[in-house]
Amino acid sequence: MTSPFAAIANATITFQIPAGGTATTDDVGNVVVATAPLEVVVYLKKLNLQSASRIRPLPGLDDKSTYYEGYAVSPMQLPPEVKTGAKAPATLGRESGFFLLNEVNADFGSSGIGAILEATTGTKIAGWFMF
Structure with a gap:
């Protein structure tokens, strides 16, 4: 199925997800789970000031950070490893x-109903874009 937002996709996010359960050790002996990049094409829309007022800024965000919400376009459904x-x-x-x-x-x-909506429109995401 093709995303209804494919024609207006405007962003790409590259998440790091676990790679097949393999683990390595870093230079000081800590166990580190191997990861692989997952490039996701998305449609994001900036929230207007009235809608964004319900969103609390997080520590570490600068004043240039902007809150967006939208949908995953390709792949349409994000794997469960992509977490808040x-x-x-x-x-x-x-x-x-x-x-x-x-x-x-x-x-x-x-x-x-969330699974039906996700299969039709894609995974709905929201978050901060930091320059």
């Missing part, structure tokens, strides 16, 4: 920065 709090490199239009994921399918979740 993930910070990933992102490109929005011609701007590069990072996306801090604040919500995943916040309205209805990923089961029941």
Whole structure:
């Protein structure tokens, strides 16, 4: 199925997800789970000031950070390894920065009616774009 937002996709976010359960050790002997990049094409819309007023800024965000919400376009459904709090490199239009994921399918979740909506429109995401 093709995303209804494919024609207006405007951003790419590259999340790091676990790679097949393999683990290595770093230079000081700490166990580190190996990861692989997952590039996700998304449609993001900046929230207007009235809608954004319900969103609390997080520590570490600068005053250039802007809150966006939208949908995953390709792949349409994000794997469960992509969780709230993930910070990933992102490109929005011609701007590069990072996306801090604040919500995943916040309205209805990923089961029941939420699963039907996610299969039709894609995973709904929201978060901060930091330049």
